[in-house]
Amino acid sequence: MRVLIDYRPALRERSGVGEYTHQLVTALLAAYPPDGSAGDLSVSIFSSSWKDRLTPAAELAGAKVVDRRIPVGLLNLAWHRLGWPPSELLAGGPFDVTHSSHPLLLPSRTAAQVVTIHDLNFLSHPERTRAEIRRDYPALARDHANRADAVVVSSAFGASEVERVLGVARDRIHVCPPGAPRWPPRAAAPKDGYVLFLGTLEPRKNVGGLLDAYELLLAGTAQDRDPELVLAGKATDEARPWLERIERPPLAGAVRYVGYVKPEERQALYLGARLLVLPSFEEGFGLPVLEAMSLGVPVVAANRGSLPELVGDAGPLVDPECPDDIANAMALLLTDDAHAATCASRGLARARTYSWDRTAQRVYDMYRQAIERRKRRT
Numbered sequence: 001m002r003v004l005i006d007y008r009p010a011l012r013e014r015s016g017v018g019e020y021t022h023q024l025v026t027a028l029l030a031a032y033p034p035d036g037s038a039g040d041l042s043v044s045i046f047s048s049s050w051k052d053r054l055t056p057a058a059e060l061a062g063a064k065v066v067d068r069r070i071p072v073g074l075l076n077l078a079w080h081r082l083g084w085p086p087s088e089l090l091a092g093g094p095f096d097v098t099h100s101s102h103p104l105l106l107p108s109r110t111a112a113q114v115v116t117i118h119d120l121n122f123l124s125h126p127e128r129t130r131a132e133i134r135r136d137y138p139a140l141a142r143d144h145a146n147r148a149d150a151v152v153v154s155s156a157f158g159a160s161e162v163e164r165v166l167g168v169a170r171d172r173i174h175v176c177p178p179g180a181p182r183w184p185p186r187a188a189a190p191k192d193g194y195v196l197f198l199g200t201l202e203p204r205k206n207v208g209g210l211l212d213a214y215e216l217l218l219a220g221t222a223q224d225r226d227p228e229l230v231l232a233g234k235a236t237d238e239a240r241p242w243l244e245r246i247e248r249p250p251l252a253g254a255v256r257y258v259g260y261v262k263p264e265e266r267q268a269l270y271l272g273a274r275l276l277v278l279p280s281f282e283e284g285f286g287l288p289v290l291e292a293m294s295l296g297v298p299v300v301a302a303n304r305g306s307l308p309e310l311v312g313d314a315g316p317l318v319d320p321e322c323p324d325d326i327a328n329a330m331a332l333l334l335t336d337d338a339h340a341a342t343c344a345s346r347g348l349a350r351a352r353t354y355s356w357d358r359t360a361q362r363v364y365d366m367y368r369q370a371i372e373r374r375k376r377r378t
Contacts, residue, residue, distance in 0.1 A: 001039075001040050001041050001042065001097065001368070002042045002044070002093075002095045002096045002097070003028075003041065003042065003043050003044065003095065003096065003097040003098075003099060003367060004044045004045075004046055004066070004087055004091055004093070004095045004097070004098045004111070005021070005024075005025055005043060005044070005045050005099045006021070006046050006098075006099065006100050006101040006102070006106055007022075007025065007045035007046055007047050007054065008046070008047050008048065008049075008072060009021050009101045009102070010022040011047050011052055011054060012052055013234055013260050014263055015199075015200050015233070015234060016200075016285070016287050017101060017102070017116075017118060019178075019263065019287060020101075020116075020118070020154070020178055021101045022057075022060075022263075023178065023179065023356055024176075024356075024359065024360070024363065025043060025045055025060060026059045026060065026356070027357065027359060027360035028041060028043055028360050028363065028364070029043060029059070029060065029061075029062045029063060030059075030357075031357060031360040031364070032360070032364060034062040039364065041364060041367075042064070043062070043063045043064065044063065044064040044065075044066055044091065045060065045063045045064070045065055045066065046066045046068075046087075046090075046091055047065075047066070047067050047068070048067075048068040048069075048070040048071075048072055048075050049069070049071070049072055050069060050070070050071045050072075066090075066091040066092065068090060068091075073132065076132055076136070077132075079104070079105075079106065079107055080104050080132070080136045080140060081136070084107060085107070086107045086108055086109045087106050087108045087111065088108065088109055093108075093111070094110060094111070095108065095111040096111055096112065096367075096371055097111055097112045097113075097114060097367045097370055097371060098111045098112075098113050099114040099116070099152075099367075100113070100115045100116060101116050102115070102116060102117075102137075103115050103116070103117045103122075103137055103140075103141040103144060104136065104137070104140055104141065104144045105144045105147065105148060110378075111374070112149040112150070112367070112370035112371045112374035113147070113148050113149050113370075113374075114148060114149060114150045114151070114366070114367070114370055115144060115145060115148045115150075115151055115152070116151075116152045116153075117141070117145065117151055117152070117153055117158065117162055117166075117284075118153070118154050118285060119158065119161075119282055119283065119284030119305070120141075120161050120162070120165055120166075121204050121281075121282050121284075122134070122137040122138055123138055123141065123165060124282065125203075125204065125281070125282075126138055127203075128202065128203040128204045130236070130237070141166065142166045142167065145162065145166045145168050146166065146167065146168055148168075148172070149172070149370035149371075149373045149374050150172055150173075150174055150366050150367075150369060150370040150373070151168055151172055151173045152174050152176050152363070152366065153174070153175055153284070154175070154176070154177050154178065154284050154285035154306065155177060155284060155285050155306035155309055155310070156175055156306075156309055157284075157305060157306040158175070158284050158306060159175050172373070174362065174363075174366040174369075175362075176359050176363050176366065177285060177354055178287055178290060178354065178356070178359065179354050179355045179356030179357070179358070179359050180290050180291070180293075180351040180352065180355070181267070181291055181294055183267055183291075183294055183295050185294075185295055185296040185348055186271055186295050186296050186297075189274055189296075189297075189298075189340065189344070190272060190273075190274065193272055193273050193274035194227055194228040194229065194256075194272060194273055194274065195214070195227050195228070195229045195230070195273065195274060195275055195276075195277060195330060195334075196229075196230050196232065196269065196270070196272075196273035196275070196276045196277070196292075196297075197210055197229070197230070197231050197232065197233070197276070197277055198232045198261065198266070198269070198270075198276065198278075198288040199232075199233045199278065199280070199288055200233050200234050200236060201233050201234065201236055201238075201239035201242060201243075202236045202238055202239070203238050203281075204280060204281050204282055205233075205278075205279075205280050205281075206279045206280055206281050206302070206320045207231070207239065207242050208241075208242060209279055209320055209323055209326065210229075210277060210279050210326065211242060211246070211255070212323035212326075213279070213323040213324070213325075213326035213327040214254075214255065214327070214330075215250055215251065215323075216323055216324060216327035217327045217331055217334075218250060218254060219250075220327070226254060227274060227334060228254060228256060229251075229254060229255045229256070230255075230256050230257075230269075230273070231246070231255065231256070231257045231258070232257075232258045232259070232260075232261045233259075233260060233261070234259070234260045235257070235259070243257055266291065267295070270291060270292050270297050271295060271297075273292070273297055274297075274298075274333070274334060274340075275297060275298045275299065275300060275330065275333045275334070275340070276288060276289065276292040276298075276299045276300070277300045277301075277326070277330060278300070278301045278302065278307065279300070279301070279302045279318060279320045279326050280301075280305065280307070280320065281302070281304060281305075281320050282304060282305040283302070283304075283305040283306050283307050284305065284306055285306050285310065286301065286305075286306060286307050286310050289301055289307065289310055289311060290310060290351055290354055293311075293314060293344075293347030293348060293350055293351040294347075294348070294351035294352075296344040296345070296347065296348050297344065297347070298315055298333050298340045298343040298344045298347065299311060299314065299315040299343070299347060300315055300316050300318060300326065300329045300330055300333065301315060301317055301318070302317065303317035303318060303319060303320075304320060310350070311347075311350070312346070312350055313346055314343055314346035314347040314349075314350050315333075315343045316329035316332065316333070316343075
């Protein structure tokens with residue numbers, strides 16, 4: 001089974017989609033090695049950029065690399081709007097499956113086509129998107145999802161949204177959530193640790209609401225030393241007002257922005273946190289929450305999107321539109337050590353139910369079903 005996976009989201013800075021793509025390829029190669037000992041899977045990873053070259057990490061050994069010096073914007077325009085050139089021509093096929101890491105198809109003459117839809121924020125709030133996501137996704141996603149032989153989502157919430165909003169038949173939607181990292185749980189929470197936010201600084205992450213809540217926390221705390229808020233993640237153009245705000249009182253000196261965090265540095269960042277806060281307006285999954293829980297870091301998360309499904313009873317779920325709600329949840333975990341420990345223990349148990357091995361099996365089975373579906377309609 002020859003599979004071409006769009007690796008471009010992981011080419012540079014691996015945010016949520018890029019990390020999912022990288023870890024999925026890694027898991028597939030581990031579960032189905034190229035020697036054929038566990039199956040007949042052959043994985044090719046595709047990248048295109050004018051200036052950035054794909055240099056696979058050691059864990060991607062065994063994948064065939066297709067790296068083309070084509071501007072990504074130009075290729076996406078041709079693929080999205082013209083359906084050309086076919087993957088076989090560009091990547092030296094043939095392939096049995098082409099797997100897009102986003103909601104729009106990778107064109108192919110003969111392969112089964114798979115798309116990945118992590119969330120539908122681009123439809124519900126196009127004003128929170130930018131560039132080609134704003135230009136192409138709202139106009140094309142419904143058509144592409146219904147033409148695909150399979151649609152991959154990260155959560156049951158995502159599956160229900162794709163079915164409800166895009167009209168995709170449920171039997172073509174496959175829930176393939178990320179796996180938890182294989183990090184050992186930390187022994188104890190740091191007494192002088194910080195409150196952590198990790199994610200791209202963009203409107204749907206509700207960074208402004210988090211800063212409002214943190215101001216309330218600072219104003220109401222009875223602690224001798226207020227915990228620092230650390231904002232970690234790539235800043236978009238929309239983040240400028242937030243970054244300017246944390247340079248002024250009352251947040252100056254209390255909030256620190258550390259920028260994009262490399263994958264190999266994330267574990268240490270979580271270990272230094274007393275808790276993680278993710279008050280997003282919408283998440284298709286919420287990978288930082290899973291990563292934090294896998295170490296025993298208690299979490300505060302929004303009561304929307306996929307986050308309640310992921311967190312369960314392992315932490316407070318808050319109204320992202322209510323800064324008081326967010327502030328009270330943070331204060332509870334910071335002042336009640338027993339409750340924080342209970343949340344951390346429950347989070348560890350939930351994190352253990354998410355495995356990349358299981359995800360690789362689900363994706364492999366999904367590829368098989370997509371191929372059969374393609375055969376039936378040709």
